[in-house]
Amino acid sequence: MRVIGLAVALVINLLAPMAAEAQQARNIPTIGILLAGPPSSNSPTLGAFRQGLRELGYVEGQNIRLEPRYAGSRVERFADLASELVRLKVDVIVASGPMIQAAVKATDTIPIVMSAGSEPSVVSLARPGRNVTGLSTLIPETTGKQVQLLKEVVPKATRLGVLSLGSTQVNLEAAKVAAQASGLQLKVFEARDPEALTRAFETVSKVRLDGLIVFTGSLGLQYRERVVAFAAQQRVPAIYQFREFVETGGLMSYGANLVEWYHRAATYVDKILKGAKRADLPIEQPTKFELVINQKTAKALGLTIPQSVLLQATQVIE
Numbered sequence: 001m002r003v004i005g006l007a008v009a010l011v012i013n014l015l016a017p018m019a020a021e022a023q024q025a026r027n028i029p030t031i032g033i034l035l036a037g038p039p040s041s042n043s044p045t046l047g048a049f050r051q052g053l054r055e056l057g058y059v060e061g062q063n064i065r066l067e068p069r070y071a072g073s074r075v076e077r078f079a080d081l082a083s084e085l086v087r088l089k090v091d092v093i094v095a096s097g098p099m100i101q102a103a104v105k106a107t108d109t110i111p112i113v114m115s116a117g118s119e120p121s122v123v124s125l126a127r128p129g130r131n132v133t134g135l136s137t138l139i140p141e142t143t144g145k146q147v148q149l150l151k152e153v154v155p156k157a158t159r160l161g162v163l164s165l166g167s168t169q170v171n172l173e174a175a176k177v178a179a180q181a182s183g184l185q186l187k188v189f190e191a192r193d194p195e196a197l198t199r200a201f202e203t204v205s206k207v208r209l210d211g212l213i214v215f216t217g218s219l220g221l222q223y224r225e226r227v228v229a230f231a232a233q234q235r236v237p238a239i240y241q242f243r244e245f246v247e248t249g250g251l252m253s254y255g256a257n258l259v260e261w262y263h264r265a266a267t268y269v270d271k272i273l274k275g276a277k278r279a280d281l282p283i284e285q286p287t288k289f290e291l292v293i294n295q296k297t298a299k300a301l302g303l304t305i306p307q308s309v310l311l312q313a314t315q316v317i318e
Helices: 002-027 044-055 075-087 099-106 140-153 169-181 194-204 220-234 243-247 258-273 295-300
Strands: 030-035 065-070 092-096 112-117 132-136 159-165 185-190 211-216 238-240 252-255 290-294 315-317
Touching: 030 044, 030 075, 030 099, 044 112, 044 258, 065 075, 075 092, 075 099, 092 099, 092 258, 099 112, 112 258, 132 258, 140 169, 140 211, 140 238, 140 252, 159 169, 159 194, 159 220, 169 185, 169 211, 185 194, 194 220, 211 220, 220 238, 220 243, 243 252, 243 290, 243 315, 290 295, 295 315
Parallel strands: 030 065, 030 092, 092 112, 112 132, 159 185, 159 211, 211 238, 238 252, 290 315
Antiparallel strands: 252 290
16 A cells, blocks of 8 residues: 555656646747748748747747747638637737738637738727727828839839739729829739739739839738749839838838837737736837838839939838
8 A cells, every 4th residue: 555655646746747837838828820821930020029029028938828820821711720719719819911800700809919900900090999909001191102102213104003912902992092193094903812913913914014013911921022023024113012022122112111010019919918908009000111122123124213212212222
C-alpha cells in the first residue's frame, strides 16, 4: 500500500505543473486574426501588429495567444475562417478590408478590431455601434488626389482605368466623380480572385489607357508583383494605394501607411483586453498620407515627374 501511495503522489506531482500550465493557457487572452492572403513568415503587416503588442507588454505564449487564419485570396473561405475563430471563442478578432464583413456576419458579440477598414460596417466613426471599432482607411478623398496626381504626371491623359482588386464600391464611385470633374473618361476593371485578375489583365491589355489607378481589396498586397509587372508590360503609368507596390517597382502611391496602421491596431486590442467598452473607442482615420514615387520606373516609362509633384513626395526611390 505504501508503494501505491508513493506512486500516486508521484503522478500527482508530475501532473500538477501540467494542470497549472493548462489552466494558465486557458486564461491567456486569444486574438484571432483574419488575413486575406496566404501564410507568410515575413508579412510586414502582421509583423507590425506583433511589434505593437510587444511594445505594450504582450509576449506570445505567456500573456497572449495569436490565432491567425489565412484565406489565400480565396473569397469563399472568408466566412468559414471567421466562423472558425468564433467557435474558438477568441477574445478579439482583428480583420481588414472585406474580411471585416465576414467577421461581422459571424459574430455580434466578440469585439472586432479593424486593422485597416475599408468596409462601411459601422454606424458612425465617433460611435461605431455593434461590435466593431478600430482604424478605417475608407477615405474617398484620397481617390480624388490619386486622379489629380496621375493627371499632373500625364497631362495629356484623357482615359484612365481603375483596376479594383476586390475593393469597395465607395472607392469606385469616388474615382468616377473625380475623373468626371477632371474631364477624364474612366473604365473600371474588377477582380476578386486570382483567376479574375488574369481575365482583367487580358481585358485591360485590349484597351488604350493613359493611366491606371489600382485599388487594393480582397486580393491584398500578395499580388502586387503581378500587378506591377503587368503595368510595366503595358507601359501604363499607375498609381497605387500603398507604398509596397512602389517598392516592388510601381510608379507611385498615395495613401496611408498600411504597416503603421497594423501597428496602431494593437492599441485597440490592448484597450479592449483591459476592459474598455467598444462604444467608447471611436474609429480612427488617417490624418497623414504619403506620396511615394519610383523615379527608376518613371524613366523606364519615358516620364518626367513634374517638380510640383516631387515636392509633395514623402519619399522618392531613385
